[in-house]
Amino acid sequence: MELPKFNETFLPILEVLKDGKTIKGRDLVRIVEERFYSNLPQELLEQKTKSGDRLIANRIAWGKSYLKKGELVHYPQRGYVQITEKGKTAKPENISLDDIQSNVITFYEPESKLVSKTKIEGDASPQDLIDSGFEKIEREVKDELLSRLKEVDPYAFEKIILILLKKMGYGDFIETAKSGDGGIDGIINEDQLGLEKIYIQAKRYSENKVRETDIRNFIGAMSGDTRKGIFVTTSSFDEKAEIKARNAHHTIILLDGSKLVDLIYKFNVGVQIKNSYEVKIIDSDFFDPEQI
Numbered sequence: 001m002e003l004p005k006f007n008e009t010f011l012p013i014l015e016v017l018k019d020g021k022t023i024k025g026r027d028l029v030r031i032v033e034e035r036f037y038s039n040l041p042q043e044l045l046e047q048k049t050k051s052g053d054r055l056i057a058n059r060i061a062w063g064k065s066y067l068k069k070g071e072l073v074h075y076p077q078r079g080y081v082q083i084t085e086k087g088k089t090a091k092p093e094n095i096s097l098d099d100i101q102s103n104v105i106t107f108y109e110p111e112s113k114l115v116s117k118t119k120i121e122g123d124a125s126p127q128d129l130i131d132s133g134f135e136k137i138e139r140e141v142k143d144e145l146l147s148r149l150k151e152v153d154p155y156a157f158e159k160i161i162l163i164l165l166k167k168m169g170y171g172d173f174i175e176t177a178k179s180g181d182g183g184i185d186g187i188i189n190e191d192q193l194g195l196e197k198i199y200i201q202a203k204r205y206s207e208n209k210v211r212e213t214d215i216r217n218f219i220g221a222m223s224g225d226t227r228k229g230i231f232v233t234t235s236s237f238d239e240k241a242e243i244k245a246r247n248a249h250h251t252i253i254l255l256d257g258s259k260l261v262d263l264i265y266k267f268n269v270g271v272q273i274k275n276s277y278e279v280k281i282i283d284s285d286f287f288d289p290e291q292i
Helices: 006-017 025-036 055-069 085-089 097-102 126-151 154-167 212-221 239-247 257-266
Strands: 080-083 173-175 186-189 197-203 228-233 251-255
Touching: 006 025, 006 055, 006 080, 006 097, 025 055, 025 080, 055 097, 055 126, 126 257, 154 173, 154 186, 154 197, 154 257, 197 212, 212 228, 212 239, 212 251, 228 257, 239 251, 251 257
Parallel strands: 197 228, 228 251
Antiparallel strands: 173 186, 186 197
16 A cells, blocks of 8 residues: 555545535645545555655645646635636546646746746656655665775774764763774763663675674673673674574664664764755645634
């Protein structure tokens, strides 16, 4: 199952409005969701856009906006929406994204400024296109991060992991000796006073998986003053290694390459913000007659 595309909300919106009543725009979004999409899994309904809005509500709102541009609905007063005669008489088979766009020279310009003939491609809303673009850039950056991590000096890799954990809010860290560390690459304090310690093992592998023997050696190297450890690798863990960590008396957290770059990206280790974009939307509350 998946969330409806914004253009797939056209018919549900018109169905809710078909009695001709004028209702608040926010109520329309809520009613459409409750009547047509409440059977979707909760995790889908709670999905958010990059800007933090609920995705289902965002798509219904874009559906309403497109129907307004296609003159199938109109806004009789600020904050309210109502179906038009054109919307009442339109046949369902003629209410599609292509049909609506064919009657609108440009979506972004006011109706009086017929400047551009560019149409939104496919069935993605403008918000979907923004999110898709960000996700593509994010994937490319994470791929590059993993490649760089696999190429750095092993000792530098250990230092990067400790820097990451520091940025994640853990206490001061101690780098162990570069040789004879018994499988321990670093020690971090779980709290600022150092009352709880976490041992770190970092393996920079290009292809080889971490094996069960690696986990066993790590557990054996942990001294009696801690029962917590984090084993990090740029590759992955084989099944026996995962079972060994899961069944250990210690609490062992495994971070493979994919999870590692997710955290590095999230906590801005080795990356920097290149551009910031400000996306503005209509403040519906501002145009609500009851709020003015």
